[in-house]
Amino acid sequence: MLLESLREEVLDANLELVRRGLVLYTFGNVSGISRPDGLIAIKPSGVAYESMKAQDIVISDLDGRVVEGTLRPSSDLATHVELYKRFPGAGGVAHTHSEFATAWAQARRPIPCFGTTHADYFHGPVPVTPDLTPEEISGDYEKNTGLAICRLFDTLGTGDTQAVLVAGHAPFCWGQSASDASRTAVILESVARMAYYTLGIAEEAGPISRALHDKHYLRKHGKNAYYGQVQSK
Amino acid sequence: MLLESLREEVLDANLELVRRGLVLYTFGNVSGISRPDGLIAIKPSGVAYESMKAQDIVISDLDGRVVEGTLRPSSDLATHVELYKRFPGAGGVAHTHSEFATAWAQARRPIPCFGTTHADYFHGPVPVTPDLTPEEISGDYEKNTGLAICRLFDTLGTGDTQAVLVAGHAPFCWGQSASDASRTAVILESVARMAYYTLGIAEEAGPISRALHDKHYLRKHGKNAYYGQVQSK
Amino acid sequence: MLLESLREEVLDANLELVRRGLVLYTFGNVSGISRPDGLIAIKPSGVAYESMKAQDIVISDLDGRVVEGTLRPSSDLATHVELYKRFPGAGGVAHTHSEFATAWAQARRPIPCFGTTHADYFHGPVPVTPDLTPEEISGDYEKNTGLAICRLFDTLGTGDTQAVLVAGHAPFCWGQSASDASRTAVILESVARMAYYTLGIAEEAGPISRALHDKHYLRKHGKNAYYGQVQSK
Amino acid sequence: MLLESLREEVLDANLELVRRGLVLYTFGNVSGISRPDGLIAIKPSGVAYESMKAQDIVISDLDGRVVEGTLRPSSDLATHVELYKRFPGAGGVAHTHSEFATAWAQARRPIPCFGTTHADYFHGPVPVTPDLTPEEISGDYEKNTGLAICRLFDTLGTGDTQAVLVAGHAPFCWGQSASDASRTAVILESVARMAYYTLGIAEEAGPISRALHDKHYLRKHGKNAYYGQVQSK
Numbered sequence: 001m002l003l004e005s006l007r008e009e010v011l012d013a014n015l016e017l018v019r020r021g022l023v024l025y026t027f028g029n030v031s032g033i034s035r036p037d038g039l040i041a042i043k044p045s046g047v048a049y050e051s052m053k054a055q056d057i058v059i060s061d062l063d064g065r066v067v068e069g070t071l072r073p074s075s076d077l078a079t080h081v082e083l084y085k086r087f088p089g090a091g092g093v094a095h096t097h098s099e100f101a102t103a104w105a106q107a108r109r110p111i112p113c114f115g116t117t118h119a120d121y122f123h124g125p126v127p128v129t130p131d132l133t134p135e136e137i138s139g140d141y142e143k144n145t146g147l148a149i150c151r152l153f154d155t156l157g158t159g160d161t162q163a164v165l166v167a168g169h170a171p172f173c174w175g176q177s178a179s180d181a182s183r184t185a186v187i188l189e190s191v192a193r194m195a196y197y198t199l200g201i202a203e204e205a206g207p208i209s210r211a212l213h214d215k216h217y218l219r220k221h222g223k224n225a226y227y228g229q230v231q232s233k
Numbered sequence: 234m235l236l237e238s239l240r241e242e243v244l245d246a247n248l249e250l251v252r253r254g255l256v257l258y259t260f261g262n263v264s265g266i267s268r269p270d271g272l273i274a275i276k277p278s279g280v281a282y283e284s285m286k287a288q289d290i291v292i293s294d295l296d297g298r299v300v301e302g303t304l305r306p307s308s309d310l311a312t313h314v315e316l317y318k319r320f321p322g323a324g325g326v327a328h329t330h331s332e333f334a335t336a337w338a339q340a341r342r343p344i345p346c347f348g349t350t351h352a353d354y355f356h357g358p359v360p361v362t363p364d365l366t367p368e369e370i371s372g373d374y375e376k377n378t379g380l381a382i383c384r385l386f387d388t389l390g391t392g393d394t395q396a397v398l399v400a401g402h403a404p405f406c407w408g409q410s411a412s413d414a415s416r417t418a419v420i421l422e423s424v425a426r427m428a429y430y431t432l433g434i435a436e437e438a439g440p441i442s443r444a445l446h447d448k449h450y451l452r453k454h455g456k457n458a459y460y461g462q463v464q465s466k
Numbered sequence: 467m468l469l470e471s472l473r474e475e476v477l478d479a480n481l482e483l484v485r486r487g488l489v490l491y492t493f494g495n496v497s498g499i500s501r502p503d504g505l506i507a508i509k510p511s512g513v514a515y516e517s518m519k520a521q522d523i524v525i526s527d528l529d530g531r532v533v534e535g536t537l538r539p540s541s542d543l544a545t546h547v548e549l550y551k552r553f554p555g556a557g558g559v560a561h562t563h564s565e566f567a568t569a570w571a572q573a574r575r576p577i578p579c580f581g582t583t584h585a586d587y588f589h590g591p592v593p594v595t596p597d598l599t600p601e602e603i604s605g606d607y608e609k610n611t612g613l614a615i616c617r618l619f620d621t622l623g624t625g626d627t628q629a630v631l632v633a634g635h636a637p638f639c640w641g642q643s644a645s646d647a648s649r650t651a652v653i654l655e656s657v658a659r660m661a662y663y664t665l666g667i668a669e670e671a672g673p674i675s676r677a678l679h680d681k682h683y684l685r686k687h688g689k690n691a692y693y694g695q696v697q698s699k
Numbered sequence: 700m701l702l703e704s705l706r707e708e709v710l711d712a713n714l715e716l717v718r719r720g721l722v723l724y725t726f727g728n729v730s731g732i733s734r735p736d737g738l739i740a741i742k743p744s745g746v747a748y749e750s751m752k753a754q755d756i757v758i759s760d761l762d763g764r765v766v767e768g769t770l771r772p773s774s775d776l777a778t779h780v781e782l783y784k785r786f787p788g789a790g791g792v793a794h795t796h797s798e799f800a801t802a803w804a805q806a807r808r809p810i811p812c813f814g815t816t817h818a819d820y821f822h823g824p825v826p827v828t829p830d831l832t833p834e835e836i837s838g839d840y841e842k843n844t845g846l847a848i849c850r851l852f853d854t855l856g857t858g859d860t861q862a863v864l865v866a867g868h869a870p871f872c873w874g875q876s877a878s879d880a881s882r883t884a885v886i887l888e889s890v891a892r893m894a895y896y897t898l899g900i901a902e903e904a905g906p907i908s909r910a911l912h913d914k915h916y917l918r919k920h921g922k923n924a925y926y927g928q929v930q931s932k
Contacts, residue, residue: 024889025882026927027816046927075918075926097816099889103896106813107904114339116402117260117330134910141914168907169815183258190257190332196896197336197429205340208401211367215374219308227308228259228279347572349635350493350563416491423490423565430569430662438573441634444600448607452541460541461492461512580805582868583726583796649724656723656798663802663895671806674867677833681840685774693774694725694745 003039003068006032006178007057010041010092013178017096018049020186028096029074032178033084035091038062041178042080044071064143075142082146083174086153090162092178094185097170100192101185104128105165111191113207114198118191119216123160125207126188127152131167145169160217163188236272236301239265239411240290243274243325246411250329251282253419261329262307265411266317268324271295274411275313277304308375315379316407319386323395325411327418330403333425334418337361338398344424346440347431351424352449356393358440359421360385364400378402393450396421469505469534472498472644473523476507476558479644483562484515486652494562495540498644499550501557504528507644508546510537530609541608548612549640552619556628558644560651563636566658567651570594571631577657579673580664584657585682589626591673592654593618597633611635626683629654702738702767705731705877706756709740709791712877716795717748719885727795728773731877732783734790737761740877741779743770763842774841781845782873785852789861791877793884796869799891800884803827804864810890812906813897817890818915822859824906825887826851830866844868859916862887 013030017023026049031042041057059068064081066073074080080093096102104111104126111126113119118126129148136144149164149172162184163173173184198205207213220227246263250256259282264275274290292301297314299306307313313326329335337344337359344359346352351359362381369377382397382405395417396406406417431438440446453460479496483489492515497508507523525534530547532539540546546559562568570577570592577592579585584592595614602610615630615638628650629639639650664671673679686693712729716722725748730741740756758767763780765772773779779792795801803810803825810825812818817825828847835843848863848871861883862872872883897904906912919926 024886044928071928097889097893099893100896102814102816103893103900106893106897107901109900114401115335117335131908132911134908137908137910137914141918168813168911187257190330194330194332194336194339196899197333198339200429200433200899201336201342202340209364209367209370211370212365212401215370219374229277229304347634348568350568420490423563427563427565427569427572430566431572433662433666434569434575435573442597442600442603444603445598445634448603452607462510462537580867581801583801652723656796660796660798660802660805663799664805666895666899667802667808668806675830675833675836677836678831678867681836685840695743695770 002034003041003059004054006034006039006041007054007059010043010057010178011052011054013092013094013182014043014052015049016179016182017094017185020189022096022098022185022189023049024097028094029076030092030094030178030182031074031077031080032092033090039067040077040080040084042073042077044069045074047071076145078140078142079146079149079172082143082150083172086150087162087174089176090174090181091176092174092181094173094178094181095170096185096189098185098189098192100196101165101171101188102169103196104192105170106168108167110165111195112205113213114195114205115208116212116216117187117194119208119213120220121184121187121191122163123213123217123221124156126161126163126165126171126191127156128165129167235267236274236292237287239267239272239274240287240292243276243290243411244285244287246325246327246415247276247285248282249412249415250327250418253422255329255331255418255422256282257330261327262309263325263327263411263415264307264310264313265325266323272300273310273313273317275306275310277302278307280304309378311373311375312379312382312405315376315383316405319379319383320407322409323407323414324409325407325414327406327411327414328403329418329422331418331422331425333429334398334404334421335402336429337425338403339401341400343398344428345438346446347428347438348441349445349449350420350427352441352446353453354417354420354424355396356446356450356454357389359394359396359398359404359424360389361398362400468500469507469525470520472500472505472507473520473525476509476523476644477518477520479558479560479648480509480518481515482645482648483560483651486655488562488564488651488655489515490563494560495542496558496560496644496648497540497543497546498558499556505533506543506546506550508539508543510535511540513537542611544606544608545612545615545638548609548616549638552612552616553640555642556640556647557642558640558647560639560644560647561636562651562655564651564655564658566662567631567637567654568635569662570658571636572634574633576631577661578671579679580661580671581674582678582682583653583660585674585679586686587650587653587657588629589679589683589687590622592627592629592631592637592657593622594631595633701733702740702758703753705733705738705740706753706758709742709756709877710751710753712791712793712881713742713751714748715878715881716793716884719888721795721797721884721888722748723796727793728775728779729791729793729877729881730773730776730779731791732789738766739776739779739783741772741776743768744773746770775844777839777841778845778848778871781842781849782871785845785849786873788875789873789880790875791873791880793872793877793880794869795884795888797884797888797891799895800864800870800887801868802895803891804869805867807866809864810894811904812912813894813904814907815911815915816886816893818907818912819919820883820886820890821862822912822916822920823855825860825862825864825870825890826855827864828866
């Protein structure tokens with residue numbers, strides 16, 4: 001029953017990527033997790049969004065072993081698994097090749113916080129991983145991608161920014177649910193676009209002040225938030 | 234009765250931002266004012282456009298106190314209030330994070346008047362505020378944002394350009410009604426896009442002549458206007 | 467009867483600009499001419515495309531005097547008139563503020579022929595007029611805009627390129643009919659976009675060879691054309 | 700019977716270009732081949748996509764002679780023919796003037812492999828042909844375009860990258876079927892867009908490592924592929 005509704009939410013969170021123009025053909029994948037039983041629901045590999053149904057969503061455990069479903073899970077499952085292990089608050093993970101966020105990942109530049117739209121959602125620049133080594137690539141590649149993200153966040157010492165750019169690859173986002181992770185991916189793309197345009201207007205543009213960054217992030221997050229109708233303090 | 238139709242117009246002016254692709258999710262907000270009784274109708278905070286109804290539009294007075302409606306008003310209400318106080322001709326205010334206008338705000342560069350499309354609607358460059366101070370940010374932030382805009386227009390000595398870029402944040406636009414303010418936001422975004430492309434083609438591009446700027450602005454505005462069907466001289 | 471069908475075609479040619487995303491609100495205007503009786507059918511000034519009907523299309527003579535219709539014609543009518551006088555083969559004229567073509571006009575740079583898409587439709591760079599003088603602006607502005615275009619084509623010595631950029635303003639296009647003029651405006655925008663991107667990839671990019679330019683232009687135009695199903699040699 | 704279904708597939712592969720926004724008006728053309736009888740089904744020249752029917756698709760032999768159909772084939776047929784002769788695995792060819800891929804062709808720069816999206820589909824940079832000579836242009840132009848592509852691939856020594864940029868012109872793509880060729884054209888455009896944005900963020904951006912490139916290409920292609928549901932090893 002619970003898995004049934006998780007599958008439905010994960011399907012819808014995947015379709016949100018289509019509705020928002022973030023994915024082409026079978027690109028991208030979103031998963032959600034049921035924390036009590038440690039089960040992950042994820043998009044099947046290489047299946048067209050148009051024909052995807054809730055029962056096509058694959059269920060795996062936290063070791064990436066399929067426990068329900070007849071299709072193969074997204075080939076990026078092992079990356080999702082590492083993110084779920086590292087971030088206990090993550091209820092969903094979204095991976096896309098959305099074009100502007102991917103361009104920043106390809107340029108290997110963190111997205112600076114140029115404005116309050118960024119600050120509303122990400123509490124710092126959106127960081128970029130180092131390149132994977134040839135050994136990490138030839139080994140358990142997708143798992144190693146996840147581990148590289150985790151090491152990066154260990155170094156940065158914060159989990160507040162729920163998005164990362166994998167160098168030469170594309171973004172991964174997470175959030176408290178699959179829907180939330182998808183929405184973060186959509187907003188990241190808009191933020192990446194605006195940061196790109198900002199550079200085009202003023203190559204030397206700098207980030208907003210820490211004071212303004214905190215103000216915007218904290219009016220939407222945490223115990224003093226005052227944006228929206230329902231306060232989840 | 235009058236508030237009823239104001240709510241309807243404000244709802245539609247908010248939805249215009251969605252139709253024109255200027256807002257994502259709950260981004261942005263438009264308000265309108267009934268000048269005779271000093272009541273402002275504004276979008277509720279953090280509510281999805283898809284499900285918004287006229288009765289969700291919140292009514293406040295010119296001190297920003299809610300006088301009708303069960304939802305909380307947009308967190309930017311205090312900025313709208315300052316603009317209504319400063320510009321007696323303003324019947325509506327629109328705030329978006331539309332991507333190109335926001336990029337100019339993030340780059341902290343006024344949008345130069347590169348052509349007649351700009352001149353048709355804005356009687357000068359679209360100015361950008363100075364950065365807010367840490368005290369303005371930690372204090373009554375949204376009100377201080379409005380005050381910074383007002384001070385800027387005091388300095389510029391003109392109210393003819395009904396749009397402004399808040400540094401590191403995004404644009405605010407106004408007009409004789411909520412619909413007019415929304416339309417200005419849409420046109421500002423197009424003008425911001427064309428100015429961005431212009432820089433990409435000729436980094437050293439300069440503004441059009443004062444003569445051409447005035448010609449275009451005045452064929453659409455004021456007592457000698459001759460554009461359109463109805464002359465409001 | 468003939469005017470009836472001209473009005474219908476002109477209405478549809480105007481709506482093509484909406485369908486292709488070339489115009490916002492009341493921006494832009496397309497006209498067509500009935501050469502035998504020298505009557506021009508043109509979009510009314512400042513009327514929304516959504517509600518426009520064939521009977522709203524205004525009929526004027528070649529002096530720009532309205533001879534049929536209750537609405538005022540587009541304020542750019544005088545420019546259209548000059549183009550019809552200068553180019554006897556022109557059956558339609560289209561004016562838009564489409565964003566990329568306008569950006570080239572704002573940058574005051576002719577669009578170089580970077581590739582065969584351009585060569586398929588324009589037999590040379592798309593030229594840009596000089597700035598109008600203050601006297602031309604304060605005088606009969608719209609007529610003087612048309613005269614500036616005509617003088618430019620006198621200098622260039624060719625009427626093969628049915629598009630021009632008015633400096634600091636926007637493009638005008640023409641063709642053998644109103645529909646043809648609209649289509650040219652749509653293709654010009656695509657060509658302007660690709661030329662913009664080309665500069666972004668290779669700032670020093672140069673035009674294609676004269677041989678390739680002629681080959682493409684002439685496989686679509688003139689007595690040796692071999693593109694399409696019907697040969698109008 | 701077989702030709703009937705080939706025509707249907709070729710029609711749909713052509714329409715895919717419209718659905719994905721890769722073509723304007725009559726731009727572009729897709730063909731498919733029936734290898735057993737050496738017959739090519741191709742879009743007719745200069746026909747609007749909206750009204751195109753399966754019976755409008757023209758059938759030619761491998762010498763480019765029409766063997767079925769009342770319309771004239773795409774003027775680029777001779778280029779398709781050369782590609783079918785050179786690449787025995789090609790079951791379909793797609794030609795578009797999609798704007799970003801065309802911009803790279805106009806800039807005469809190969810598209811570097813900046814990231815894994817590129818690597819997933821193209822096993823190397825997307826190469827660009829040399830300019831055609833005046834003799835190649837004035838001679839059998841479309842056939843010579845095909846021969847220039849073939850010579851380029853002879854030099855590169857690989858057929859793994861099923862896309863090419865013709866200098867100053869636009870891309871040609873191929874694949875195991877007409878649908879596959881269309882899909883490659885769509886993905887090429889996305890890859891071209893992201894490469895363009897990447898340059899805008901980091902002018903000095905370099906390609907991903909050979910190890911990462913091979914990893915991604917080979918997880919989707921060849922005997923060790925593990926992406927998707929059906930393994931065609």
